[in-house]
Amino acid sequence: MNKPVWIRHASQLATLAGGSSSPVTGARMNELSIIEDGSVWLENGVIERVGTDAELASAYRERAHEAVIIDAAGKLVTPGLIDPHTHLVHAGSRQNEFNMRLNGATYMEIMNSGGGIHATTAATRQATHEQLYAESKRRLDQFLLHGVTTVEAKSGYGLTLEDELKQLEVAKKLDEEHPVDLVSTFMGAHAVPREYKDAPDAFVDLVIEQMIPEVARRKLAVFNDVFCERGVFTPEQSRRILEAGMRHGLLPKIHADEIEPYEGAELAASLGAVSADHLLRASDRGIELMAEAGVIAVLLPGTAFFLMAESANGRKMIDRGVAVALSTDCNPGSSPTVSLPLIMNLGCLKMGMTPAEVLTAATINAAHAIRRAHEIGSIEVGKKADITIFDVPDFMTLQYRYGVNHVDTVIKKGTVVVAGGRLV
Numbered sequence: 001m002n003k004p005v006w007i008r009h010a011s012q013l014a015t016l017a018g019g020s021s022s023p024v025t026g027a028r029m030n031e032l033s034i035i036e037d038g039s040v041w042l043e044n045g046v047i048e049r050v051g052t053d054a055e056l057a058s059a060y061r062e063r064a065h066e067a068v069i070i071d072a073a074g075k076l077v078t079p080g081l082i083d084p085h086t087h088l089v090h091a092g093s094r095q096n097e098f099n100m101r102l103n104g105a106t107y108m109e110i111m112n113s114g115g116g117i118h119a120t121t122a123a124t125r126q127a128t129h130e131q132l133y134a135e136s137k138r139r140l141d142q143f144l145l146h147g148v149t150t151v152e153a154k155s156g157y158g159l160t161l162e163d164e165l166k167q168l169e170v171a172k173k174l175d176e177e178h179p180v181d182l183v184s185t186f187m188g189a190h191a192v193p194r195e196y197k198d199a200p201d202a203f204v205d206l207v208i209e210q211m212i213p214e215v216a217r218r219k220l221a222v223f224n225d226v227f228c229e230r231g232v233f234t235p236e237q238s239r240r241i242l243e244a245g246m247r248h249g250l251l252p253k254i255h256a257d258e259i260e261p262y263e264g265a266e267l268a269a270s271l272g273a274v275s276a277d278h279l280l281r282a283s284d285r286g287i288e289l290m291a292e293a294g295v296i297a298v299l300l301p302g303t304a305f306f307l308m309a310e311s312a313n314g315r316k317m318i319d320r321g322v323a324v325a326l327s328t329d330c331n332p333g334s335s336p337t338v339s340l341p342l343i344m345n346l347g348c349l350k351m352g353m354t355p356a357e358v359l360t361a362a363t364i365n366a367a368h369a370i371r372r373a374h375e376i377g378s379i380e381v382g383k384k385a386d387i388t389i390f391d392v393p394d395f396m397t398l399q400y401r402y403g404v405n406h407v408d409t410v411i412k413k414g415t416v417v418v419a420g421g422r423l424v
């Protein structure tokens with residue numbers, strides 16, 4: 001049995017307490033519930049006590065000698081970061097497309113010419129389970145080094161039943177074996193594969209009639225996602241796919257209004273989706289309907305940055321009452337990064353969010369976006385002992401001194417897995 005871990009004298013212990021019952025919206029996104037000179041006792045994989053150092057010193061006087069003591073003086077202590085939108089499990093690279101885009105080619109031009117998602121699909125179909133596992137494990141290790149303790153992971157580069165199952169099986173094995181927890185999303189509706197380009201509706205039928213039932217039967221995913229975009233899946237096709245998922249117990253998520261306005265936000269609201277993601281081109285009406293329906297906006301400013309596009313208007317969404325979460329969108333084409341801290345910087349610098357709001361968006365609201373806020377996303381008694389310690393004195397400095405990985409220590413379910421910025 002692991003020794004207890006006692007984190008002492010945090011200059012700022014940002015607990016995010018109080019936001020677990022429902023997605024955090026409006027002014028509450030600025031409330032981090034910070035304890036100065038904070039202290040946390042972790043035992044048996046869960047958070048046992050949270051308070052000032054003086055309170056815990058008196059409560060644990062007799063047991064201090066049993067614990068691994070971590071001196072967090074001068075450091076910011078937060079919940080383990082959570083990435084609610086990744087395409088983690090994939091093979092290969094699309095580095096060749098980077099240069100094409102720097103020379104003016106658009107994301108959709110590349111995709112329509114057989115690159116983009118189709119290129120990664122070809123590589124992923126070819127890869128063995130072991131190859132997919134090894135490549136994805138390296139990315140998970142990097143996520144950990146950037147303070148992330150839970151990630152959502154989508155399929156969507158197989159586009160056949162067999163290859164979609166392969167991706168989801170790899171994600172399941174990583175969840176079982178790697179310190180980072182994974183929450184899986186089926187995304188067979190990521191693109192119409194080349195072999196169906198003249199019969200897109202037949203592919204939609206394949207997703208609905210064969211893939212969704214089998215994924216649900218094997219319990220390989222919690223969510224069902226679709227790329228609702230002009231030239232990929234229409235709102236009508238997307239609705240059919242998401243409703244089929246709901247009939248099989250898969251909760252709906254949607255890639256919405258990423259490249260062009262396409263009423264994806266409106267569709268998310270009408271279905272009561274857990275989240276609508278991207279939203280760079282979401283309409284005011286769509287944002288209003290999302291707020292009314294309680295749909296979380298998962299914003300991906302790294303993707304906008306990498307595609308050299310305008311970011312989604314996070315400021316407007318928060319001011320209109322939408323709960324906002326942040327994510328890397330880790331994928332080989334439009335956002336090949338694992339740095340959720342950089343995404344938080346971009347939330348401030350490109351989307352008008354405050355340093356407090358981006359921390360809420362990368363912790364408790366990200367937990368809500370994967371329906372895990374009952375167990376992660378804040379430092380509260382009884383939750384998983386997932387903690388990240390940054391070598392900065394406060395949450396403002398974390399945004400001010402941008403582009404640097406400030407992660408010093410990461411604790412996963414009460415075990416130190418990163419120390420001094422290195423994997424243990």
Ligand SMILES: O=C(O)CC1=NCN=C1
Binds near residue numbers: 333
């Ligand atoms: O391009 C990719 O591989 C990931 C992506 N799906 C929808 N937008 C970006």
Ligand SMILES: [Zn+2]
Binds near residue numbers: 085086087255329331
């Ligand atoms: Zn995505």
